[in-house]
Amino acid sequence: MAESSPPTLTKRLLRRLEVQRDTDADVDIYVNKDTRPLPPSRRPYGPWEFVGLWMVTGSFNVGGWTTGSSLISLGLNVWQSMLAIIIAHTFVGFVCIAGGHPGAKWHIGFPLWMKQNWGIWGYLFPMAIRVFLSFVWTATNTWYGSQCLRVLLTCIWPSFLNLDTELADGTMKLYDFISFIIYFLICLPLIWFSPENYKKPFFVASITVATAVFSLLIWSTVKAGGGGALLADVSGISGVEPAKGGALGWAFVAAITVNIGGIATHMWSQSDYTRYARKPGDQVLAQLVMVPLGTIIVACTGIVCTSCAATLYPQVGKLMWQPYAFLEAIRKYEDNSGARAGVAFASIAFMFSQFGMVVASNCVVAGIDLAALLPRWFTLRRGGYFTIIFVFIMQPWSLLNSASNFLTVVGSFNTFLGPLMGIMFADYFLLRKTTIKLTELFSNSPESIYWYTRGWNWRAAVAWPMGVWFLMPGLAQRAVDPKGFWPGWTRLYQLSWFLGCIVAGSVYLLLDYFWPMPEKLAVDDLDYFGTFGDPPSLTEGETSRGDSPARGDTPMKDGAEEKTLPV
Numbered sequence: 001m002a003e004s005s006p007p008t009l010t011k012r013l014l015r016r017l018e019v020q021r022d023t024d025a026d027v028d029i030y031v032n033k034d035t036r037p038l039p040p041s042r043r044p045y046g047p048w049e050f051v052g053l054w055m056v057t058g059s060f061n062v063g064g065w066t067t068g069s070s071l072i073s074l075g076l077n078v079w080q081s082m083l084a085i086i087i088a089h090t091f092v093g094f095v096c097i098a099g100g101h102p103g104a105k106w107h108i109g110f111p112l113w114m115k116q117n118w119g120i121w122g123y124l125f126p127m128a129i130r131v132f133l134s135f136v137w138t139a140t141n142t143w144y145g146s147q148c149l150r151v152l153l154t155c156i157w158p159s160f161l162n163l164d165t166e167l168a169d170g171t172m173k174l175y176d177f178i179s180f181i182i183y184f185l186i187c188l189p190l191i192w193f194s195p196e197n198y199k200k201p202f203f204v205a206s207i208t209v210a211t212a213v214f215s216l217l218i219w220s221t222v223k224a225g226g227g228g229a230l231l232a233d234v235s236g237i238s239g240v241e242p243a244k245g246g247a248l249g250w251a252f253v254a255a256i257t258v259n260i261g262g263i264a265t266h267m268w269s270q271s272d273y274t275r276y277a278r279k280p281g282d283q284v285l286a287q288l289v290m291v292p293l294g295t296i297i298v299a300c301t302g303i304v305c306t307s308c309a310a311t312l313y314p315q316v317g318k319l320m321w322q323p324y325a326f327l328e329a330i331r332k333y334e335d336n337s338g339a340r341a342g343v344a345f346a347s348i349a350f351m352f353s354q355f356g357m358v359v360a361s362n363c364v365v366a367g368i369d370l371a372a373l374l375p376r377w378f379t380l381r382r383g384g385y386f387t388i389i390f391v392f393i394m395q396p397w398s399l400l401n402s403a404s405n406f407l408t409v410v411g412s413f414n415t416f417l418g419p420l421m422g423i424m425f426a427d428y429f430l431l432r433k434t435t436i437k438l439t440e441l442f443s444n445s446p447e448s449i450y451w452y453t454r455g456w457n458w459r460a461a462v463a464w465p466m467g468v469w470f471l472m473p474g475l476a477q478r479a480v481d482p483k484g485f486w487p488g489w490t491r492l493y494q495l496s497w498f499l500g501c502i503v504a505g506s507v508y509l510l511l512d513y514f515w516p517m518p519e520k521l522a523v524d525d526l527d528y529f530g531t532f533g534d535p536p537s538l539t540e541g542e543t544s545r546g547d548s549p550a551r552g553d554t555p556m557k558d559g560a561e562e563k564t565l566p567v
Helices: 009-017 047-059 067-072 078-106 110-118 124-156 158-162 174-191 199-224 234-238 245-262 264-268 280-312 323-334 337-373 380-394 396-401 406-411 414-431 458-480 489-494 496-514
Strands: none
Touching: 047 199, 047 280, 047 337, 067 078, 067 245, 067 280, 078 110, 078 245, 078 264, 078 280, 078 414, 110 124, 110 337, 110 414, 110 458, 124 158, 124 174, 124 264, 124 323, 124 337, 124 380, 124 396, 124 414, 174 337, 174 380, 174 396, 199 280, 199 337, 245 264, 245 414, 245 489, 245 496, 264 414, 280 323, 323 337, 337 380, 380 396, 414 458, 414 496, 458 489, 458 496, 489 496
């Protein structure tokens, strides 16, 4: 017999790059430590950790501050905008709890949940959307963080603004690009740490940014002698014609939908973080309180501070919705050491919050998603680094500073996410009664109950376009003619998340009624992954799931957290 040839350099390199496989669970697919259901030792998040998570990634950041700008552009005044924010984000709190339930109960990430309702191969479709959105929002939030860094560097070295050579067809200047590179480099070591270690950083970031937000609110209102010009004359200051009559009602509805759409990506993949919960209930109160409360506080503060800025610095000639624009105006026009120190502190605080958005809210989530898609090659950490590299490919300076409507379209992704969420809620809560058979999610076999038809759940594949098609004309109008009105289609778009969710979920339930899925309430007989305790040991000769009672003798109990499965 001829001797086998030694492996080539390419094969040896690929072998070195392979992620270590977890072998203590008998499953068909490649599993690593970041793709399996998390054991108790990797679940450090209690209620207060979720408070910190939501303060940094959900509200106390640049995006949360600028929420009011999109609402006032619809023709609402300040008070109507605030009411829309309160209603929308109270609703969002309940949706986030629902979206995080599988992670909190079964300790699996979002990709595995998608396998349950889309199929072993069908889950690639929603995952492609999720990874793309992670690339976009990682890039844009890195840009926001770099703008805060630019303000900080200008406070320290005012001559930094002399680096004003225009780059990228005038969409940024040299000092913007230098700030972007530095901020990108600062983010890199933060991705190295796993989410289990984010408790203290979340605490520090939430305290500093909350202090900055309230300090800016107090200083602005005292300096301006009240709430500012925008509160008294929104149309004269913003240049937006106020909505009246029936148009006001529709503008208010659209404002609620816009708020939900703005956080739709986050609440869609909540399980990527709730999987770290110590107990299923640890996510509930924190999200029910902090999701609406944090956004209400920060968005309303952003509106008031922008209003005060219009009174204090009319020479700027435009509304300063972004906190870094407001801080730059304070530094420039107050021009004293106390103002520079205060601006520097606030810039650092918003930089910290943007670290949460870039690293925790996007790189970590994308890392989990990529690890689930390619577990042989990606861990959470590798996926995070792969994602942040795309900030240069996405070129956020062009997306945010040019006349392109690209971000308008991406920001309208609730058109697609609403139907996706309708399907997953209908499947998990109504049909399966919150049950999951974990081992079947890790199977590539047609014998899996989640194999459906050639790995695709055709019910989801039919229900999703049924929940999307009638919203597409309105989305097109939003992209090509944002100020226009297409009778009927525009109104449907203004209800896009709600209509898409309800229609797609209803179609999914109807299809299952006539063509029911198999074993909808199935769960594993034992805790094979050690998710609720220690994994059962394989005795000699055992090679497949359920082939021997020697795998364990602990029965299932409702809500158990020790070596048993929840039902």
